[in-house]
Amino acid sequence: MARRQKSPVASGDLDARKATILHAVVTEHVDTAQPVGSSAVAATTDLDVSPATVRAEMVALEREGYLAQPHTSAGRVPTDKGYRYFVDHLERGAVGAVQQHQVRDFFAHVRGEMEDVLEQTSKLLSQLTSHTSVVVGAGHSRASILSAQLVNLDAHHHLLVTVFSDGTVTKHSVMDAAGAGAADVAEASRQLNALLIGTTLSSRIQVPSRADDVARLVREAASALHEAAPTIEGEQVYIGGSSRVAESFDGVETVRAVLSILEQELVVVSLIEDILDADVSVAIGSEHGLEPLSACAVIVAPVTLEGETVGALGLLGPTRMRYREVMATAQAVSDELTRHFGGEPGA
């Protein structure tokens, strides 16, 4: 609403009245899920114009691609472009008091490891918004190793347990057909720790080439760790409220398609990362490339730690969504999450 252009042609800005009408159509349609007619717009806005005038404007808005008609004698429905304009010109609202309180309360009481917090957060988000939520914890490719330890499980199996500077812990099985003695395992553990401390997963390390049991164990363990690197570097994904998908769309096929996408973590992560920006951002309908999600809008907010983006949270719902409220919620949770991790690093 702030920036406006003189000439309302092309795709730039719309004149004030068109903007008001578009805004009215969007909000009304979000509320009712029905096409919105000219008289409804004339009644709900404070434009003081007749339905006929509204109609004329709507024809223009349709020509410019902001609105669409399901069929000739129906009201108008916003297009993706219409929603986009709506969102771009939305003044940021504060999150409701009840929700605000719920968010604060949640973060005041939540305890436990980062993983648990992220998972709980995804549940909170879907509960607050009635949409499906996605929380992505960034990978730790740049984290360095704080400790590595080889633990003897039984005669032929050991476990390499690695602790990273970002607080993650990984484990890797190490087979040992020969069955080295406990002393050898302990020695290998010592050497591994010395070898790996301070390195990252992408570091090249110098493994001993000797043929004895200890050296063999060290080599096996180190390779197990580095082989698995691509997997454990990967992001953690927590999805909450997937049952909300069934409420949001009426076509069973749409529901299936969306759920199917949600099952593919890699796709979800790359979707979120595509949309991710320094601020709360939105992808509407076909704006993200995923055809099965063309009926969806995705709202993404970053989670930062010491200025760096370490994760993201996303909310997925129908394009017909209460953008203002949902974006405000995303912003609030993102802020609190950032503060939460900022306050207690590594936890």
Place this chain on the structure above:
Amino acid sequence: MARRQKSPVASGDLDARKATILHAVVTEHVDTAQPVGSSAVAATTDLDVSPATVRAEMVALEREGYLAQPHTSAGRVPTDKGYRYFVDHLERGAVGAVQQHQVRDFFAHVRGEMEDVLEQTSKLLSQLTSHTSVVVGAGHSRASILSAQLVNLDAHHHLLVTVFSDGTVTKHSVMDAAGAGAADVAEASRQLNALLIGTTLSSRIQVPSRADDVARLVREAASALHEAAPTIEGEQVYIGGSSRVAESFDGVETVRAVLSILEQELVVVSLIEDILDADVSVAIGSEHGLEPLSACAVIVAPVTLEGETVGALGLLGPTRMRYREVMATAQAVSDELTRHFGGEPGA
């Protein structure tokens, strides 16, 4: 079909012809999703009787509760009791050759930690059966601690990393407001290790009561571990193919209800454990107590390790399900999984 009673009254067994008719109705209904008429049954069975005779039998089957009519002039549909009889008298079939191969192939190539294998398995199951699958890894309440280590993250945060005899690894944040020195942390780590090794989560341990930094760290870490015990003892749950739910049921409300149940891990686990038996077993419709799942059948197979049940796998679909095939698949995967973990314990 083996055991049969003379008197077909009451709820015991049905006479051969009724059994055949019930069988025909179930298989036909599973195929077509339509009520099955008497003439269809007469045509598809080798009973060589007229539709009229079939009708008479169907009336009896309906009176005894095995069949139901959606409305007066429609064919018959199996009731839960009908499906139950069908399943109880199903001769176990072998799994199809293609699937057999797929399962073997999967287990021949799958690598990685138990958690990863279970998760992959749930995907395999849902892919093989086109149903939603659940894989439950048993809790490790009886596992003893092999190693405990306190790792210094930063000035005020440490991480207690614990390795259990069943190969699981847990981590717990330990806050340290006072900021003990590195030497103290190392000493605390040593003491914790000595203290915890060989104990289980339910063991009572004797923590030092001294007031110095080391003792404080030890107490903090031990209490963090034992406080979290209920959580980490808990089962791991992996759900695969939840999008299949949308295919299986046509009512959106049913889909939502089922998805909603699937989101509650505790409910899913207790459901599976209720049904769990030494063999592949089935709960049909209202047999399990969960009202929202009254349109579902759940097939559960145990996963054993050295004679002990260490987990379970479940398949959830509509009562109108290909029980024979799905049960055979569950059996096959359960067997292979058991063999897989039996062959490489701890992996």
Place this chain on the structure above:
DNA sequence: CGTTGGCAGTCGAGTCTAGTGAGTGCCAGT
């Protein structure tokens, strides 16, 4: 020239009325 009221036209949704056909229950005959 932008705006307005009026008006004919369009089209989806709902209702009503057969007509169709799959399937049943019953019964008399073998």
Place this chain on the structure above:
DNA sequence: ACTGGCACTCACTAGACTCGACTGCCAACG
């Protein structure tokens, strides 16, 4: 005990019709 025949039931479908919410267009107005 089984069968063929038969009247009956009832969901489903198609067509006709009305209703009503809109639109698009146009002539008139300030």
